[in-house]
Amino acid sequence: MFWTELMLFLYKFPFVRSLTASYPSLLPRAFSTHTLRMSEEPFRPREKLVEKQKLFQSIHKHTYLKGPYDKITSVAIPVALAATSLYMIGRGIYNLSHGIGKKE
Known part of the structure; x- marks a missing residue:
C-alpha cells in the first residue's frame, strides 16, 4: 500500500514518468502504469x-x-x-x- 501511494505521488513529476518508462524494472511488481489512468467515469458528462x-x-x-x-x-x-x-x-x-x- 505504501509503495503504491509513493509511486502515485512521484509519478506526478515528469522526470519520474520518463525514468519509469525507460526503466520499467524500477517499478514494483504490484505497480504498473495502467493503474494511474482514470478508473471510473466522471459523475456528469x-x-x-x-x-x-x-x-x-x-x-x-x-x-x-x-x-x-x-x-x-x-x-x-x-x-x-x-x-x-x-x-x-x-x-x-x-x-x-x-x-x-x-x-x-
Whole structure:
C-alpha cells in the first residue's frame, strides 16, 4: 500500500514518468502504469457541466442567489432567525420591565 501511494505521488513529476518508462524494472511488481489512468467515469458528462456553467454565468444575480433553492437558504432562513431572536429579546425586555417570571 505504501509503495503504491509513493509511486502515485512521484509519478506526478515528469522526470519520474520518463525514468519509469525507460526503466520499467524500477517499478514494483504490484505497480504498473495502467493503474494511474482514470478508473471510473466522471459523475456528469462534460457537456452538461459546460451547459450549467454557461447558465450560471448568464444569470445577473448575486452568486449566492443563483440556484433554485438559494433564496430559501440565503434569505428566508436568516430572516426567520433574526425575527425569532428579536421577538425573544423583546419579550425578555418586557418581562424584565414588568416583573413577570420573577422568583421571590
